[in-house]
Amino acid sequence: MDWFRLSNEAEVASPALLIFEERVESNLRRMIEIAGDPARLRPHVKTHKLGPLVERQLALGINKFKCATIAEAEMCAQADAPDVLIAMPAVGPNVARLCKLAKKYPATRFSTLIDDAGAMQALGLAAVKAGLTLDVFLDLDCGQNRTGIKPGNEALELYRQATTTAGLKVAGLHAYDGHIHEADLTKRRALYETAFGPVLAFRQQLESAGLAVPVLVAGGTPTFPFHAEQTDRQCSPGTTVLWDFGYADKHVDMPFLPAALLLARVVSKPGANRLCLDLGHKSVAAENPHPRVRFIELPDAPAISQSEEHLVIETPRAAEFSVGDTLHGIPRHVCPTVALYNEATVVRGGAAVGTWPIARARRLTV
Known part of the structure; x- marks a missing residue:
């Protein structure tokens, strides 16, 4: 039987998100192999949002995690993760929520990012009021121009201020190079080196000024192999856990397996060469142009139209499929696709063999 087919597929309602445990395990072990030591990994959980996968990583020796939301951080804490970095500046009501989270889960060391003096002071005041000391990483903009402060004198002064801000403890530097995703390995490496030259020079600048830099959290998925070559930083790949065809097509140098599939069914046959599937915008991430999903059975079938609940594809092989037949698709972008589902169907x-709840909500209990 093909690896993607389920012996009890008739029992699984579609559309469904399938998580293949054995493939996840393979990907996790490859991550550790590339990093050289599980202690060097701080995987981003936004890809999967699954507590059981956090627990499995803990069992393999991975004990540090990164996330994007307070809900994801709480999911990690509920799985007994000891160290969780929320890679999003805490502003507005989320400042109080972060403090509440830290009080509710004292066994977990929570940290967050800073790149603004005003926001940093507000965070420190809230921490003092809550009777807490919160770890913070100075977020450096190494080229993505999204969050972070450019390395230099202004960043040094902010770092220095953070070291004396009541309620806060400086944990080090964070630099995410998500703008680097070239397919050509040589070009990708050159861009990585250009982006991280100023980061490393800034770390030296801080240390020369007598400011300790305990940790550098660096990179994402496309640059993971480059950061893993250096032993002076923590690596934060995310998509590697589940993989998708967007990265698989572009980064053929990375040895990961698609571990998350979308199960869809033919619901109608609107023409001799067309199939209508129950896989609309609400079931697969729609921020990219088509193809948003690649069906293993029909990898070359183009999408003709997609609406909230329907996807129409075209194929000369349409006659081979009957209404009710299943197809199995690899998403182009797995992270936002996972966020569309309340639960994942676990395949072993x-x-x-069961389902896992997905922490897709912006709020769990905090």
Whole structure:
């Protein structure tokens, strides 16, 4: 039987997100192999949002995590993760929520990012009021121009201020190079080196000024192999856990397996060469142009139209499929696709064996 087919597929309602446990395990072990030591990894959980996958990583020796939301941070804490970095500046009501989170889960060391003096002071005041000391990383903009402060004198002064801000403890530097995703390995490496030259020079500047830099958290998925070559930083790949065809097509140098599939069914046959599937915008991430999903059975079938609940594809092989037949698709972008589902169907040994809840909400209990 093909690896993607389930022996009890008739019992799984579609559309469904399938997580293949054995493939996840393979990807996790490859991450550790590339990093050289699980202690060097701080995987981003935004890709999967699954507490059981956090627990599995803990069992493999990975004990540090990165996330994007307070809900994801709480999911990690509920899985007994000891160290969680929220890679999003805390502003507005989220400042109080972060303090509440830290009080509710004292066994977990929470940290967040700073890149603004005013926001940093507000965070420190809230921490003092809550009777807490919160770890903070100075977020450096190494070229993505999204969050972070450019390395230099202004950043040094902010770092220095953070070291004396009541309620805060400086944990080090954070630099995410998500703008680097060239397919050509040589070009990708050159861009990585250009982006991180100023980061490393800034770390030296801080240390020369007598300011300690305990940790550098660096990179994402496309540059993971480059950062892993250096032993002076923590690596933060995310998509590597589940993989998708967007990265698989572009980064053929990375040895990961698609571990998350979308199960869809033919619901109608609107023409001799067309199939209508129950996989609309609400079931697969729609921020990219088509193809948003690649079906293993029909990898070359183009999308003709997609609406909230329907996807129409065209194929000369349409006659081979009947209404009710299943297709299995690899998403182009797995992270926002996972966020569309309340639960994932777990596949083990070629069969669906249960479900895992997905922490897709912006709020769990905090």
